[in-house]
Amino acid sequence: MPKILVTGATGQIGSELTLALREKYGGDNVVALGHKKEPTKELKDSGPFEKGDATDKNFLESLIDQYQIDTIYHLVGILSAAGEENPDNAWLVNVNSLKHVLDLAKEKGLKQVFWPSSIAAFGLGSPRDNTPQATIMDPNTIYGITKISGELLCNYYYNKYRLDVRSLRYPGLISYVTPPGGGTTDYAIDIFYQALEHKTYTSFLREDTMLPMMYMPDAIKGTIDLMETPNSKIRTRLSYNFTALSFTPKEIADEIKKHIPDFVCQFVPDRRQNIADTWPRTIDDTPARRDWGWQHEYDLAKMTEDMLKHLRAKLKIK
Ligand SMILES: NC(=O)c1ccc[n+]([C@@H]2O[C@H](COP(=O)([O-])OP(=O)(O)OC[C@H]3O[C@@H](n4cnc5c(N)ncnc54)[C@H](O)[C@@H]3O)[C@@H](O)[C@H]2O)c1
The missing domain is CATH 3.40.50.720 (NAD(P)-binding Rossmann-like Domain)
Known part of the structure; x- marks a missing residue:
């Protein structure tokens, strides 16, 4: 061991x-x-x-x-x-x-x-x-x-x-256990909490900012x-x-709406937009998949469903 x-x-x-x-x-x-x-x-x-x-x-x-x-x-x-x-x-x-x-x-x-x-x-x-x-x-x-x-x-x-x-x-890593630590992809976690608790969220990235996520x-x-x-x-x-999926703030908001139809998302970019604008939109991780068999399991739909299920339990929201 x-x-x-x-x-x-x-x-x-x-x-x-x-x-x-x-x-x-x-x-x-x-x-x-x-x-x-x-x-x-x-x-x-x-x-x-x-x-x-x-x-x-x-x-x-x-x-x-x-x-x-x-x-x-x-x-x-x-x-x-x-x-x-x-x-x-x-x-x-x-x-x-x-x-x-x-x-x-x-x-x-x-x-x-x-x-x-x-x-x-x-x-x-x-x-x-x-x-x-x-x-x-x-x-x-x-x-x-x-x-x-x-x-x-x-x-x-x-x-x-x-x-x-x-x-x-x-x-950008998305999770429900521990809050993120001050990154540019944190919006993709905050959006779930706010959608469940307040049915509204203001994204700090533009609606069309595509970034790699997992x-x-x-x-x-x-x-x-x-x-x-x-x-x-x-x-x-x-x-x-190393990647699994890429999406924009608008795409994840639309996915959440499928579960919470009255959820409203606004987009008001702040200084973090400047950081996101220098990053890749999609990643080629062929070497990881070829060399050691990397395969992801979660796409946007499956991840959203799982996040909402666990956060509902954590936040005690029906
Ligand atoms: N979370 C993501 O989306 C992401 C994406 C790319 C890379 N990473 C990398 O993965 C690693 C972990 O990221 P994370 O999201 O868990 O970050 P996080 O901010 O949640 O955790 C980092 C931890 O480092 C600790 N730390 C800071 N300074 C310290 C010090 N001087 N001594 C001891 N501990 C200290 C903090 O207490 C914190 O718990 C980092 O290197 C980060 O750059 C994270």
Whole structure:
């Protein structure tokens, strides 16, 4: 059994990935690292939970030693919209903490590291439709710059030290368990809450802004599948393009209307529109599907139905 450390474990992805890893490998074998936010009862009760700053290399080292960690899922991050508010902190958290994780993995001979990149690693010079795995990458947000820097670092540690580091360029992830952490695709989650609670929503992106997206159960499955793939099948140590669907705010609003007919959506773009305008609309993830068999399950209709079902129960709305 691997002995796993999940950083960023109380975040949108970490809160679900930690539980999925514990289910698979046993609660005691998966250590969750949180920061400021309190963990849910489920996260705290299902295995070891620690709190601390992932930019502190000594602290990370003490955790690895204490729990005999051999695998790290490094999910700590400052997201796109939040990054523009404090670029220095985005660099410190996103790049420095990754460098610490890679150095510790190298120094201590860890077996595997997972680190997420993002569609934000692409930029205005990248083709926006069916964006290929290998193409121009010229992001102009600090978040995107930290992601392309991180990809290059991961690739370097693989080539120079043969560290088994794997990565996915996540699209916007949609989930009902933990609120999103300040990204440009957060609207696609808020819209469900507002539709159920108030039957009205104002999207901060224009109605025709198409972006690549994925439902969280697909993202969790894809992440674990990638990490379980034999090493010889992994053909890129930068980061794999990884997608399920693309839609616009108008398309998701129309899908929700099929379930809540009196739902009204308005579109009033704010500063996040400028970020979205530099990102791909659709992604070509053929290499992930070919190399390690990536397949998604949820399309827009199936995801919308499942989100509404779970949120109705969570918010106690009939
Ligand atoms: N959610 C998405 O749609 C999406 C899309 C693309 C990439 N990603 C990437 O996936 C990773 C996880 O994203 P998420 O959506 O779960 O983000 P999130 O904001 O919900 O969680 C990130 C976590 O990092 C923690 N953190 C921040 N600074 C820290 C520090 N100094 N020390 C320790 N912990 C710290 C925060 O407490 C937070 O819980 C990030 O690298 C993000 O860039 C997410």
